[in-house]
Amino acid sequence: xxxxxxxxxxxxxxxxxxxxxxxxxxxxxxxxxxxxxxxxxxxxxxxxxxxxxxxxxxxxxxxxxxxxxxxxxxxxxxxxxxxxxxxxxxxxxxxxxxxxxxxxxxxxxxxxxxxxxxxxxxxxxxxxxxxxxxxxxxxxxxxxxxxxxxxxxxxxxxxxxxxxxxxxxxxxxxxxxxxxxxxxx
Amino acid sequence: xxxxxxxxxxxxxxxxxxxxxxxxxxxxxxxxxxxxxxxxxxxxxxxxxxxxxxxxxxxxxxxxxxxxxxxxxxxxxxxxxxxxxxxxxxxxxxxxxxxxxxxxxxxxxxxxxxxxxxxxxxxxxxxxxxxxxxxxxxxxxxxxxxxxxxxxxxxxxxxxxxxxxxxxxxxxxxxxxxxxxxxxxxxxxxxxxxxxxxxxxxxxxxxxxxxxxxxxxxxxxxxxxxxxxxxxxxxxxxxxx
Numbered sequence: 001x002x003x004x005x006x007x008x009x010x011x012x013x014x015x016x017x018x019x020x021x022x023x024x025x026x027x028x029x030x031x032x033x034x035x036x037x038x039x040x041x042x043x044x045x046x047x048x049x050x051x052x053x054x055x056x057x058x059x060x061x062x063x064x065x066x067x068x069x070x071x072x073x074x075x076x077x078x079x080x081x082x083x084x085x086x087x088x089x090x091x092x093x094x095x096x097x098x099x100x101x102x103x104x105x106x107x108x109x110x111x112x113x114x115x116x117x118x119x120x121x122x123x124x125x126x127x128x129x130x131x132x133x134x135x136x137x138x139x140x141x142x143x144x145x146x147x148x149x150x151x152x153x154x155x156x157x158x159x160x161x162x163x164x165x166x167x168x169x170x171x172x173x174x175x176x177x178x179x180x181x182x183x184x185x
Numbered sequence: 186x187x188x189x190x191x192x193x194x195x196x197x198x199x200x201x202x203x204x205x206x207x208x209x210x211x212x213x214x215x216x217x218x219x220x221x222x223x224x225x226x227x228x229x230x231x232x233x234x235x236x237x238x239x240x241x242x243x244x245x246x247x248x249x250x251x252x253x254x255x256x257x258x259x260x261x262x263x264x265x266x267x268x269x270x271x272x273x274x275x276x277x278x279x280x281x282x283x284x285x286x287x288x289x290x291x292x293x294x295x296x297x298x299x300x301x302x303x304x305x306x307x308x309x310x311x312x313x314x315x316x317x318x319x320x321x322x323x324x325x326x327x328x329x330x331x332x333x334x335x336x337x338x339x340x341x342x343x344x345x346x347x348x349x350x351x352x353x354x355x356x357x358x359x360x361x362x363x364x365x366x367x368x369x370x371x372x373x374x375x376x377x378x379x380x381x382x383x384x385x386x387x388x389x390x391x392x393x394x395x396x397x398x399x400x401x402x403x404x405x406x407x408x409x410x411x412x413x414x415x416x417x418x419x420x421x422x423x424x425x426x
Contacts, residue, residue, distance in 0.1 A: 020226055027222055035210050049218055050375050056222045057339065090377070122200045141193065142204045166190050173194050 023063040027056050030076055037077055040138045041084040042127050054083045074145050078153040081135045088131065125175035133168035140165055221372075343369065343378040350385050359392030380406075384415035391419070 017025060027034075034052055043051045058079050066075055126134055135154065139145045145153075151161040193201070209215070350365035366386050369376070376382075383406045390399035403416055 024222060024226060028219055031215060031218060032209050036204065040204065047375055049214065049221075050373070052218055053221050053225070054339070057225065060226070090375075118200060118203065122204065141198075141201045144205075162190065169191055169193055169197075173197055176194075176197055176200070 018063075018068075020060065020063070023060050026072065027059060030072070033073060034076060034080055037080045037138065037143075038084055039123065040126055040142065041081060041135065042131065043084050043087060047087065051083060051087050054087070055080050058083060071145075071149065073143060074139065074149050074153045077135070077139055077143065077145075081131075081154070085131060121176070121179055125172055125179055128175040129168050129171045133164045133171065136161055136164040137168035137172060141169075339373070340377050343373050343376045346372065347378055347382060347385065350382075350389070354385060354388050354392065357392070359389045362389040380410050380413055380415065383409070384413070387416060387419070 031052070034055055035048060038048060038051055038055070039045070055076075059076070062079070066072075126138070129137065136150055139150045139153075140147060147161055147165070148158060150156075151158045154161065156164070192198075346365060346369040348365075350362040350369075353359065353361040353365070362385060366382055366389065369378070369382050373379070383402065387399050387403045387406060390396075390402055403419060406413070406416060
């Protein structure tokens with residue numbers, strides 16, 4: 001089967017297209033999802049453009065290995081999570097202030113248009129949940145990914161995934177109530 | 186297995202559900218991001234291929250070697266450059282004009298040239314775009330040095346972008362180094378070789394005779410990378426005050 005025909009066939013079946021061009025199309029379609037996920041994973045707005053480009057490069061590199069029978073977004077989130085973790089570690093190479101997250105997660109024009117203060121508050125509260133647990137919480141409670149899929153994508157035992165979700169929910173609730181007691185909600 | 190999860194507070198649940206309804210990113214940002222991705226697909230050099238790696242398996246040995254060897258090679262090259270810069274400056278100072286003429290063109294070529302007026306007007310472009318606020322550097326414990334995280338593919342791209350700058354400086358054509366430095370800044374503003382790029386910028390500015398700009402760029406560099414040795418040549422080049 002010719003390459004072009006194969007690409008059309010997979011698209012017709014509702015599966016992500018193959019090849020570099022297919023990878024680019026999926027990236028284009030899922031760009032908003034990736035940007036939102038990276039923000040929720042604590043990537044500062046100023047670094048968003050670079051980090052999402054890194055995600056694209058990884059995505060492109062692994063595109064051939066992606067199992068098209070599995071849902072796309074958990075796979076994309078897994079890449080975004082790893083790139084965001086790496087970015088966070090790399091940032092420690094430079095001199096940063098202690099208030100890195102709190103400052104950079106402040107309201108930006110796009111966020112303000114989206115949900116204003118409440119979103120800024122949620123991002124600040126999420127920033128107080130450790131990244132590994134935050135990733136599970138965001139996948140489950142925002143993206144509505146089943147726990148088995150999350151565990152498979154993150155390479156975790158199912159029990160560990162549940163444990164992380166449990167802790168993350170507690171941490172998020174208490175972070176939000178702390179912020180609300182501070183008169184910010 | 187305990188799979189009971191405490192329910193979220195209703196307010197928290199409402200906030201999280203709002204996250205699913207986010208509008209699109211602004212158009213300009215989207216366009217920039219997509220252009221960059223398209224360019225990465227179109228301009229990928231033939232010598233570098235992105236080998237597929239299974240997301241659930243650790244890097245293969247060759248990738249591990251690349252992770253070790255590429256940073257080491259780059260560090261050695263840049264350390265050599267820094268040392269050469271210092272030696273060059275010393276040798277220029279210690280030579281008499283007669284000796285310099287005996288040395289011929291190379292020594293004269295390496296002499297820092299006063300920057301032409303046109304080039305000086307462009308120094309605002311050459312200066313770092315991001316100026317960090319003057320904050321005291323965070324203290325780091327001896328065993329707590331940050332680890333450089335490398336991605337072999339992007340590392341190779343960054344190295345390829347900066348190589349002309351390094352070559353120009355080594356030849357003494359300092360002003361020719363700036364376009365490569367600016368291009369790296371545009372394409373990888375927070376890349377893996379930012380430290381090396383900024384060191385090259387300082388060297389280029391210094392070589393062009395723009396001492397004030399070089400010193401202010403060096404001050405920013407030292408605040409950002411207090412443990413870096415890439416500007417050690419400046420100690421020899423700067424007279425004691």
